[in-house]
Amino acid sequence: MSYASVVDVLAGKVAVDETVTVRGWVRTRRDSKAGISFINIHDGSCFDAIQAVVPAELPNYESEVLKLTTGCSVAITGVVVESQGKGQSFELQATGVKVYGWVEDPDTYPMAPKRHSMEYLREYAHLRPRTNVTGAVMRVRNTLSQAIHRFFHEQGYLWVSTPIITTSDCEGAGEMFRVSTLDLMNVPKTEQGNVDFSQDFFGKEAFLTVSGQLNVESYACSLSKVYTFGPTFRAENSNTSRHLSEFWMVEPEVAFADLDDVAHLAEDMLKYVFKAVLEERPDDMAFFEQRINQGVIERLSRMVDSDFVHMDYTDAIEILKNCGKQFEYPVEWGVDLQSEHERYLAEEHVGAPVILKNYPRDIKAFYMRQNEDGKTVAAMDVLAPGIGEIIGGSAREERLDVLDQRIAEMDLPAEEYEFYRDLRRYGTVPHAGFGLGFERLVSYVTGMQNIRDVIPFPRAPKSAQF
Amino acid sequence: MSYASVVDVLAGKVAVDETVTVRGWVRTRRDSKAGISFINIHDGSCFDAIQAVVPAELPNYESEVLKLTTGCSVAITGVVVESQGKGQSFELQATGVKVYGWVEDPDTYPMAPKRHSMEYLREYAHLRPRTNVTGAVMRVRNTLSQAIHRFFHEQGYLWVSTPIITTSDCEGAGEMFRVSTLDLMNVPKTEQGNVDFSQDFFGKEAFLTVSGQLNVESYACSLSKVYTFGPTFRAENSNTSRHLSEFWMVEPEVAFADLDDVAHLAEDMLKYVFKAVLEERPDDMAFFEQRINQGVIERLSRMVDSDFVHMDYTDAIEILKNCGKQFEYPVEWGVDLQSEHERYLAEEHVGAPVILKNYPRDIKAFYMRQNEDGKTVAAMDVLAPGIGEIIGGSAREERLDVLDQRIAEMDLPAEEYEFYRDLRRYGTVPHAGFGLGFERLVSYVTGMQNIRDVIPFPRAPKSAQF
Numbered sequence: 027m028s029y030a031s032v033v034d035v036l037a038g039k040v041a042v043d044e045t046v047t048v049r050g051w052v053r054t055r056r057d058s059k060a061g062i063s064f065i066n067i068h069d070g071s072c073f074d075a076i077q078a079v080v081p082a083e084l085p086n087y088e089s090e091v092l093k094l095t096t097g098c099s100v101a102i103t104g105v106v107v108e109s110q111g112k113g114q115s116f117e118l119q120a121t122g123v124k125v126y127g128w129v130e131d132p133d134t135y136p137m138a139p140k141r142h143s144m145e146y147l148r149e150y151a152h153l154r155p156r157t158n159v160t161g162a163v164m165r166v167r168n169t170l171s172q173a174i175h176r177f178f179h180e181q182g183y184l185w186v187s188t189p190i191i192t193t194s195d196c197e198g199a200g201e202m203f204r205v206s207t208l209d210l211m212n213v214p215k216t217e218q219g220n221v222d223f224s225q226d227f228f229g230k231e232a233f234l235t236v237s238g239q240l241n242v243e244s245y246a247c248s249l250s251k252v253y254t255f256g257p258t259f260r261a262e263n264s265n266t267s268r269h270l271s272e273f274w275m276v277e278p279e280v281a282f283a284d285l286d287d288v289a290h291l292a293e294d295m296l297k298y299v300f301k302a303v304l305e306e307r308p309d310d311m312a313f314f315e316q317r318i319n320q321g322v323i324e325r326l327s328r329m330v331d332s333d334f335v336h337m338d339y340t341d342a343i344e345i346l347k348n349c350g351k352q353f354e355y356p357v358e359w360g361v362d363l364q365s366e367h368e369r370y371l372a373e374e375h376v377g378a379p380v381i382l383k384n385y386p387r388d389i390k391a392f393y394m395r396q397n398e399d400g401k402t403v404a405a406m407d408v409l410a411p412g413i414g415e416i417i418g419g420s421a422r423e424e425r426l427d428v429l430d431q432r433i434a435e436m437d438l439p440a441e442e443y444e445f446y447r448d449l450r451r452y453g454t455v456p457h458a459g460f461g462l463g464f465e466r467l468v469s470y471v472t473g474m475q476n477i478r479d480v481i482p483f484p485r486a487p488k489s490a491q492f
Numbered sequence: 493m494s495y496a497s498v499v500d501v502l503a504g505k506v507a508v509d510e511t512v513t514v515r516g517w518v519r520t521r522r523d524s525k526a527g528i529s530f531i532n533i534h535d536g537s538c539f540d541a542i543q544a545v546v547p548a549e550l551p552n553y554e555s556e557v558l559k560l561t562t563g564c565s566v567a568i569t570g571v572v573v574e575s576q577g578k579g580q581s582f583e584l585q586a587t588g589v590k591v592y593g594w595v596e597d598p599d600t601y602p603m604a605p606k607r608h609s610m611e612y613l614r615e616y617a618h619l620r621p622r623t624n625v626t627g628a629v630m631r632v633r634n635t636l637s638q639a640i641h642r643f644f645h646e647q648g649y650l651w652v653s654t655p656i657i658t659t660s661d662c663e664g665a666g667e668m669f670r671v672s673t674l675d676l677m678n679v680p681k682t683e684q685g686n687v688d689f690s691q692d693f694f695g696k697e698a699f700l701t702v703s704g705q706l707n708v709e710s711y712a713c714s715l716s717k718v719y720t721f722g723p724t725f726r727a728e729n730s731n732t733s734r735h736l737s738e739f740w741m742v743e744p745e746v747a748f749a750d751l752d753d754v755a756h757l758a759e760d761m762l763k764y765v766f767k768a769v770l771e772e773r774p775d776d777m778a779f780f781e782q783r784i785n786q787g788v789i790e791r792l793s794r795m796v797d798s799d800f801v802h803m804d805y806t807d808a809i810e811i812l813k814n815c816g817k818q819f820e821y822p823v824e825w826g827v828d829l830q831s832e833h834e835r836y837l838a839e840e841h842v843g844a845p846v847i848l849k850n851y852p853r854d855i856k857a858f859y860m861r862q863n864e865d866g867k868t869v870a871a872m873d874v875l876a877p878g879i880g881e882i883i884g885g886s887a888r889e890e891r892l893d894v895l896d897q898r899i900a901e902m903d904l905p906a907e908e909y910e911f912y913r914d915l916r917r918y919g920t921v922p923h924a925g926f927g928l929g930f931e932r933l934v935s936y937v938t939g940m941q942n943i944r945d946v947i948p949f950p951r952a953p954k955s956a957q958f
Contacts, residue, residue, distance in 0.1 A: 127890070211686075
């Protein structure tokens with residue numbers, strides 16, 4: 027018996043008149059008066075289901091075929107024929123139907139074939155990959171992740187897994203989750219009455235990482251071109267469509283690079299992965315275009331074709347002040363830009379992705395490289411039409427004296443940064459990098475409105491089911 | 493100015509007589525009496541450093557070049573020439589040396605050019621990628637991870653990121669870390685006097701995952717061929733050379749597959765990734781062969797060429813009982829095999845990798861598919877010469893009634909498994925998968941003895957530095 031996936035049969039990889047077996051789940055069944063059933067089967071290998079034409083002559087036609095409902099699992103053996111129907115290339119003339127699994131009480135099957143709200147589907151995160159929309163999202167998500175690895179690999183970057191559990195709280199990028207094995211009914215205390223973390227698993231207070239950047243810098247400062255791709259965490263109580271408590275980040279870090287180098291790297295990477303999705307997943311993208319977000323394909327194509335425009339923060343402020351538009355948040359030099367400003371710049375002023383550079387140092391992190399003007403740092407944000415900020419990066423301060431001064435000015439615990447300072451004490455090099463929130467990227471590419479619908483099992487405040 | 497990486501110059505990708513600039517860190521400096529210095533520079537792009545021949549005529553020869561020490565960062569511009577020295581293909585006739593960063597007090601530089609113990613290097617996890625050994629490990633680690641993604645992608649598998657934070661403790665694979673934002677100085681209690689986790693971040697007690705398997709099964713039962721590649725955690729107090737508290741796992745899960753299907757998948761995957769390492773990293777592998785573990789290359793080559801031998805657990809017990817060898821742990825039907833048994837089977841009895849199948853059900857997890865004999869389950873371990881178990885997998889129990897009976901027999905909290913039962917209530921399918929500890933794989937391939945030396949920043953009891 028020869029098995030084939032739905033994608034291979036639909037793509038003509040099985041010769042006409044050959045007999046194959048396709049295995050998957052029933053999407054729909056329709057019976058004709060002539061005593062024939064049409065069964066659509068999907069197996070996740072592509073967006074489309076394949077149609078099997080099942081004749082009444084099959085021995086289990088009455089006893090089983092006519093009882094098939096959405097979600098039943100089957101193996102259908104049949105002869106590949108060209109499809110007469112519109113939009114389908116090939117179909118199966120079934121010679122045998124084997125049922126693996128029935129659906130217990132089809133009337134209450136949570137994934138019954140009707141339109142479900144995204145909120146409803148989230149309640150069934152374990153079953154929603156059976157729907158068109160979640161299946162399409164997860165195939166695109168896979169394509170993006172494969173393309174990211176491929177892009178960096180082709181360019182000579184090494185993937186580095188930075189730690190998830192960290193005892194350093196020096197990243198300063200937000201609130202952190204504690205990781206512990208202490209007995210909460212009996213928390214050990216020191217003589218001074220504080221929590222005695224020396225008795226905890228790691229002998230110190232430990233957290234989930236908020237970014238791999240500081241760690242991966244030590245690899246850039248020895249292997250030159252590296253990147254992380256792993257989960258990061260924020261214990262922020264933000265219940266919005268743009269926040270997750272657990273999300274994946276991509277963080278390249280490049281030795282001997284400056285801000286412009288990584289700005290171009292970001293542009294190249296985005297174009298590469300957008301192109302991969304357009305080429306490899308036209309079926310899923312057609313669905314997003316039609317049902318989720320009209321214009322999403324053109325938006326990606328235009329990003330692939332356009333040159334990203336570089337702009338100084340200081341110039342952007344002038345543009346925003348003089349554009350005559352009323353913003354909710356007023357603009358002046360020194361403020362952090364809001365989404366409304368970012369989108370105005372990318373969508374209305376430039377009409378293309380914008381790389382905004384050289385932000386005021388007072389609104390940026392301690393590790394960003396100070397510019398000669400004494401006021402700004404070599405930081406950048408990539409602003410994309412339709413979403414705003416999608417990437418943030420910077421050159422890192424590689425001068426020990428400047429770094430130390432900044433740590434002191436910001437009143438940070440210097441002793442936490444000894445390993446980071448070592449990278450500047452021993453053969454320091456200019457280096458730069460950026461961070462990309464992977465789920466933001468998937469949202470952008472698919473047009474999905476809520477970030478919880480582009481990760482298999484979303485984690486958010488009061489919500490970590492399954 | 494044209495930049496080139498060390499690997500490109502050594503591989504002859506820059507034409508002889510062309511001028512390029514190479515940037516990296518000084519490995520060694522040697523001065524000849526003739527007034528020439530030989531400087532070796534590495535940049536992480538390959539195992540070897542490149543030699544630059546620096547003439548005394550350079551303006552900064554006295555003031556800077558003669559002061560260069562191991563670890564200093566430099567850009568050396570020069571003409572590419574064929575090397576006269578043994579073992580080197582090309583070198584640079586330097587026309588300029590720019591120093592980026594000095595080493596503060598070379599005498600105390602932790603990575604000074606001498607043989608360091610692996611224990612010592614672990615203390616400097618942020619600097620050890622500058623050494624030959626850690627650089628080589630991390631390049632091989634990268635090659636393995638890229639090859640794993642490529643293998644599954646080529647075979648039509650989708651990468652699925654299963655959650656790191658979980659509120660279900662039903663995985664039963666070991667002790668777990670708690671994830672919490674509760675104030676340890678003031679733990680909230682319920683009226684009954686228990687910890688009130690409803691006030692915690694997720695509204696329930698939450699943990700770090702020990703395996704993505706149960707979650708990824710729900711994706712296999714809709715998208716057919718999927719795999720995870722992400723971090724997992726064990727809060728076991730095991731301070732051994734084979735245990736980490738945080739490690740990466742690869743877990744493929746395949747719908748419509750049985751135990752033999754995933755046994756062959758495991759064999760194909762291992763051969764694919766070993767081949768990738770042998771082909772793509774001959775430089776690093778030569779180092780491991782010479783300095784770390786003699787025979788490591790042949791061990792891999794033989795695995796690529798040999799057919800894995802399938803053997804029943806029951807037959808293996810007979811072999812072990814009758815082999816005349818004295819084992820520390822006695823053998824009889826029903827016991828879990830120890831490393832000494834596994835290695836005897838793979839190394840002495842068969843002389844090739846062994847896939848051991850159909851273990852007694854009483855020593856295996858609840859989700860493994862029961863065989864007809866009523867005594868065994870469709871579980872497998874892949875045993876490799878030189879290490880023992882490297883992969884564990886099974887067919888999953890897809891029959892709801894059998895699964896329920898097993899959950900009851902093992903006295904597991906049935907209500908925790910509702911989502912897992914749903915997969916069996918709605919279009920259940922036979923499916924199977926396996927788990928591969930990624931760091932065990934890197935250890936095996938490199939011959940590194942301690943698993944803490946094959947992950948950038950190892951986490952273990954009382955140890956989560958950096």
